[in-house]
Each structure stands twice: as C-alpha cells, then as structure tokens.
Amino acid sequence: MHLTDEQLNEYLDNETAERAVIEAHLASCGECAARLFTLQALFADLGSLPEVNLSTDLAARFTPSRSLTPQLPRWLTLTATLQAAAALLLATLAAPFAAQMLEPYSSMYTMPSPADILTELQFNFFTWTRSFGSISLPEFPPNPFALPAEITPAILAVGMTSMLLAWAFSNWWLLHKKSNRLA
Amino acid sequence: MNTPTDRDLLLRARRGETEAYGELVTRYQTGVFNVCYRILHNRSDAEDLAQETFIRAYDRLYTFDLEREFSPWIRRVAANLCLNYLEAQKPVAELDEDRDEDKTQSPGEQVEVKERSEQIRTALASLPPHYRVVVELRHYQDLSYDEIANELEIPLSDVKSHLFRARKLLAEKLHAPD
Ligand SMILES: [Zn+2]
Numbered sequence: 001m002h003l004t005d006e007q008l009n010e011y012l013d014n015e016t017a018e019r020a021v022i023e024a025h026l027a028s029c030g031e032c033a034a035r036l037f038t039l040q041a042l043f044a045d046l047g048s049l050p051e052v053n054l055s056t057d058l059a060a061r062f063t064p065s066r067s068l069t070p071q072l073p074r075w076l077t078l079t080a081t082l083q084a085a086a087a088l089l090l091a092t093l094a095a096p097f098a099a100q101m102l103e104p105y106s107s108m109y110t111m112p113s114p115a116d117i118l119t120e121l122q123f124n125f126f127t128w129t130r131s132f133g134s135i136s137l138p139e140f141p142p143n144p145f146a147l148p149a150e151i152t153p154a155i156l157a158v159g160m161t162s163m164l165l166a167w168a169f170s171n172w173w174l175l176h177k178k179s180n181r182l183a
Numbered sequence: 184m185n186t187p188t189d190r191d192l193l194l195r196a197r198r199g200e201t202e203a204y205g206e207l208v209t210r211y212q213t214g215v216f217n218v219c220y221r222i223l224h225n226r227s228d229a230e231d232l233a234q235e236t237f238i239r240a241y242d243r244l245y246t247f248d249l250e251r252e253f254s255p256w257i258r259r260v261a262a263n264l265c266l267n268y269l270e271a272q273k274p275v276a277e278l279d280e281d282r283d284e285d286k287t288q289s290p291g292e293q294v295e296v297k298e299r300s301e302q303i304r305t306a307l308a309s310l311p312p313h314y315r316v317v318v319e320l321r322h323y324q325d326l327s328y329d330e331i332a333n334e335l336e337i338p339l340s341d342v343k344s345h346l347f348r349a350r351k352l353l354a355e356k357l358h359a360p361d
Contacts, residue, residue, distance in 0.1 A: 013346075041354075042354045049300050052217060054213055054233075061208075
C-alpha cells in the first residue's frame, strides 16, 4: 500500500507521529519517493520567492513630518510678512517722536537699581515667612451638613474604596471606548 | 545610542507617541507589504491593505499583549485582512482575472519567459482566497496546522484539506510538463 497525499504532506510539515513508518516506506518505494520529491520541489519554489520593495513609505502617515503640518495659504504668509515689515518700518520712524513725547514724564520717574529690587524682594519674603508662624483659620458657624465629628477608619475605608472603584471604572470605560473605536 | 526594542516602541506608542509607532511601521512595512502582495498579487491593493493593517493595529494597540512578538502578530493581521478583502470582492475578481497581472514588465518580456517568481505568484493568485491564505500562513509565516486553525477560526480538517489541495493545484501549474 502506498503513502497517502495526507501522509506525505504531514511528513514534510513535521506534523506526523509516524515518521519512522513513512521513512521506511519511502526507502523502499520509488513511486512514493518521486511524489515526495515533487512536493519538495514545490516547497523550494515557494521558498524562493523574493521579497518585493514598497514604492511608498507607509510610516509617513505616522510621522508628523513637515509635509503633514497644515500649510498656510501663500497669500496669507505673504500678507503676514508684509505686515511685519510695515510694522517694523513704522516703529523705526515713530521712535524719535515717541521719545520726544515721553521725555517730560520720564524725568518724574527713576528706575530702581537692581540692588533696590533685591532688598525689596528679601523684605517681602521675610514678612511672608513670618506670617506663617501665626496662621489660624477663621471660625465658621456650625454647618448642618458637616462631616461626622470623628472620621473612623471604617468611614475612611469605605470612602477610599468607593473612590478607587469609581476611578477604575471610569478608566476602563474610557479605554474600552478607545480600543473599540475602529475594531 | 541603543536602538529601542519593539516593546519600548509599543509602550511609547500606547502613550500616544505616534512617531514611536512610525518607527515600528518602518521596521515591518516591507514584511507586511509582502504578505499582502503574495496574497493579492496586485501592487496598489497590497500597499493599501498594508497601510490598513498598520492603521487597524494602531487602533487595537491597547488589546495587544506585550509579551508576544509584534512582527508575527502584524503579519497575521495582514493575512486576515487580505482574506476579508478578497472574500468581499470575490464576484468581481472572478470576472476580472487579468486585472491581477502586475504590469511591471514590458509586453515583450511577458510573452517570452515570465520569471520563475512571477510564475509562482501567478499560480498563487489563481488559488481560491482561503487556499492562498493557508499557504501564506504555513509557508511564509511558519504557523502549525493548529495555529492556522486558530487564526482563521476554521476546523483543523479544513486547514489540511485547503493546504493539501492548494499544493496539488500549485504543483500542477508549476511542474506541468510542457
Ligand atoms: Zn509507495
């Protein structure tokens, strides 16, 4: 009895438990050996197929390159450049007049020196830190909705567990929606 | 500088770093494209499906098990996607068999000797979609019969019959005495 196609295929795929039996038959039967050879030639053909190169880069879509950032229309970039140039020109022309107009006021105000500024900052910092020493919260009138006078470990545990559950649930909900979006 | 592992890139991609995913695409796009090209035997369809594979995978990144390897996984996704694609347009493909032909060679060359690899691709393209995908998973992705059955959600007996019949048809086309 000759080997079946199934036996030959499974033999080449390493999916058979009867290798020894098959090999024994192949050694003694030229016909089955020839059939095996044809299959092996097909395997070799399939294995010889070369890889083909892509003509586009599929990663471009996932790389925020310059080409993907929205380009401003040409007329807009041009107007913006012209406006900037005009503003610079106007500022240069107006500078002498502005200086003349501001002159009377500038004499009334003197710029503090860096040392003055530092002393001022230091002083403020000390006053601020000292005020922490005598901090006290204002007294509130009794609140009908106030928390129980004593927060027991049981109350604390219940509160924290429910917050944890709410947090876990809302995260699951958000991620669940996201992963299903295009599935 | 160390090149980041696939796992690093996947973690970063999950945190929303699109560029990290882009790096993974760069690494595996040729492999994925070749899966699609072997099954579809049409360049532009294969490029579209390869792109689609990466987009689908990106949207399902949260469900991907980081302990598994990315490359085999994405190649299996591609094979499945190509099968769905072929099944969806089956009636058209049958009427329009020549459309699959890749016109990269000059007409003269095509008539004379088709390269061996082109003959193999044409033979593959002549198989029914399910056969093509089983051949792809067995010969090019090295999946076992069981793994193929799981991947395509078909019985083991179907895996075997598809694969063995596919090989018989291929052998007839490629080793026909002429
Ligand atoms: Zn025999």
